[in-house]
Amino acid sequence: MRLTIFGSGYVGLVTGACFAEAGNNVLCVDVDERKVEMLKRGESPIFEPGLTELLKKNIAAGRITFTTDAAEGVKHGLFQFIAVGTPPDEDGSADLKYVLAVAESIGTHINEYRVVVTKSTVPVGTADKVKAKIDATLKARGVSFEFDVVSNPEFLKEGAAINDFMKPDRVVVGTDNPRTGELLKALYDPFTRSRDRMIVMDVRSSELTKYAANAMLATKISFMNELASLAERMGADIEKVRLGIGSDPRIGYHFIYPGAGYGGSCFPKDVQALSRSARDHSFNAELLNAVEGVNKRQKEVLFEKIQRYFDGKLKGRTIALWGLAFKPNTDDMREAPSRVLMERLWEAGAKVRAYDPVAAHETQRIYGERPDFAIVNSAPEALQGADALAIITEWQEFRSPDFEAIKSALTQPVIFDGRNLYDPAFVKRFGLSYYAIGRGDSLC
Numbered sequence: 001m002r003l004t005i006f007g008s009g010y011v012g013l014v015t016g017a018c019f020a021e022a023g024n025n026v027l028c029v030d031v032d033e034r035k036v037e038m039l040k041r042g043e044s045p046i047f048e049p050g051l052t053e054l055l056k057k058n059i060a061a062g063r064i065t066f067t068t069d070a071a072e073g074v075k076h077g078l079f080q081f082i083a084v085g086t087p088p089d090e091d092g093s094a095d096l097k098y099v100l101a102v103a104e105s106i107g108t109h110i111n112e113y114r115v116v117v118t119k120s121t122v123p124v125g126t127a128d129k130v131k132a133k134i135d136a137t138l139k140a141r142g143v144s145f146e147f148d149v150v151s152n153p154e155f156l157k158e159g160a161a162i163n164d165f166m167k168p169d170r171v172v173v174g175t176d177n178p179r180t181g182e183l184l185k186a187l188y189d190p191f192t193r194s195r196d197r198m199i200v201m202d203v204r205s206s207e208l209t210k211y212a213a214n215a216m217l218a219t220k221i222s223f224m225n226e227l228a229s230l231a232e233r234m235g236a237d238i239e240k241v242r243l244g245i246g247s248d249p250r251i252g253y254h255f256i257y258p259g260a261g262y263g264g265s266c267f268p269k270d271v272q273a274l275s276r277s278a279r280d281h282s283f284n285a286e287l288l289n290a291v292e293g294v295n296k297r298q299k300e301v302l303f304e305k306i307q308r309y310f311d312g313k314l315k316g317r318t319i320a321l322w323g324l325a326f327k328p329n330t331d332d333m334r335e336a337p338s339r340v341l342m343e344r345l346w347e348a349g350a351k352v353r354a355y356d357p358v359a360a361h362e363t364q365r366i367y368g369e370r371p372d373f374a375i376v377n378s379a380p381e382a383l384q385g386a387d388a389l390a391i392i393t394e395w396q397e398f399r400s401p402d403f404e405a406i407k408s409a410l411t412q413p414v415i416f417d418g419r420n421l422y423d424p425a426f427v428k429r430f431g432l433s434y435y436a437i438g439r440g441d442s443l444c
């Protein structure tokens with residue numbers, strides 16, 4: 001089948017590469033010329049495991065191509081996927097300007113039947129706005145063509161995006177037209193062969209499903225972070241509590257890890273956007289507001305511990321930072337807890353020596369060169385000349401470090417662990433002080 005995908009970011013590129021891998025003919029459209037040029041050379045502008053290989057293979061096979069030309073995009077595909085960003089507006093609601101710009105392009109260039117598929121995470125009612133925008137553009141052109149607007153939210157996780165797309169738990173399709181439901185079913189069939197994983201519903205329920213999923217996951221995390229703060233103050237160990245509750249199948253082990261707060265391009269903005277949508281419907285989403293509030297507070301916790309340890313005197317100190325990305329296996333720095341930590345440290349006059357296996361480039365792009373910031377090439381190098389170590393991303397390579405080397409490199413033998421990677425008793429055996437999240441320490 002012929003597909004056009006607007007937006008070559010984390011979602012659009014993975015979607016395009018995976019559909020091409022299944023044998024479809026995919027054209028990716030992006031407004032960012034630099035990205036499109038890189039992609040034409042077979043280079044991925046983002047880090048996502050397996051993506052470069054998949055792109056190269058399908059470019060060579062002629063199944064995926066890239067352009068900045070929206071007209072070419074609208075002409076190419078029966079399916080017109082919208083996978084552009086929906087960043088937060090000033091008040092936290094989802095900004096639909098990119099989605100509606102694509103709708104306008106489709107209205108401007110359409111000249112035969114098209115299925116417009118919204119893959120971006122968008123508030124309930126957006127499909128109606130997309131349809132209205134295309135209708136208005138057609139009216140201005142004085143022409144009329146048939147088209148359908150379908151909601152098909154994406155549930156992939158950065159870092160495991162290709163596997164998630166290739167073997168989805170479910171494919172949610174929101175449509176009011178059974179014919180487009182069938183077309184989408186044929187398109188997704190190669191990915192759902194072992195059993196039917198497509199859940200077809202009305203458009204509004206589909207749009208809400210995506211927010212509901214992210215809000216539920218964010219709620220689990222904030223709940224555990226709140227409990228971690230309680231555990232600290234009550235002399236309990238949240239990791240024991242986690243095991244104790246996770247073993248209940250009604251609760252489960254997923255997403256109950258306490259930490260330095262959730263980040264990334266989805267949870268923070270989606271929880272916020274859902275809460276703002278609720279307000280537009282004259283409803284105060286108290287739980288969602290609390291989830292957001294707890295997360296904001298949690299992102300400060302590691303800094304507060306560091307500050308207390310140094311009696312508020314951080315000026316001139318150097319903190320080694322392991323991890324920058326909002327989670328392992330991605331270079332995505334959007335809303336990353338590391339950003340809050342670094343910014344607080346800088347405000348307090350401290351320096352940061354950071355290491356991340358893949359997010360160095362993106363972090364440097366955000367912060368540029370500054371005298372109180374060094375990004376180095378390895379975890380041991382980050383320790384050189386540092387007073388203390390803080391860990392903020394749970395990369396695999398940080399899980400079994402050389403504690404002797406950490407102790408001898410730091411001027412103060414102390415680790416602040418925002419991801420609870422180690423057994424506190426084990427670390428203390430090396431003569432290191434160890435402060436983690438919710439493990440009954442004295443710095444809360």
Ligand SMILES: NC(=O)c1ccc[n+]([C@@H]2O[C@H](COP(=O)([O-])OP(=O)(O)OC[C@H]3O[C@@H](n4cnc5c(N)ncnc54)[C@H](O)[C@@H]3O)[C@@H](O)[C@H]2O)c1
Pocket residue numbers: 006007008009010011012029030031032035083084085086098101102119120121122154155156157158265266
């Ligand atoms: N990143 C994730 O893990 C994830 C997962 C599920 C859903 N989503 C949702 O998918 C959407 C896209 O997210 P992302 O992380 O891929 O965003 P992204 O910022 O990585 O990519 C968006 C791309 O769209 C391009 N773009 C903007 N306007 C355009 C236009 N008019 N025509 C063509 N391209 C245009 C941008 O240049 C950019 O390359 C968002 O709504 C997000 O909430 C993201």
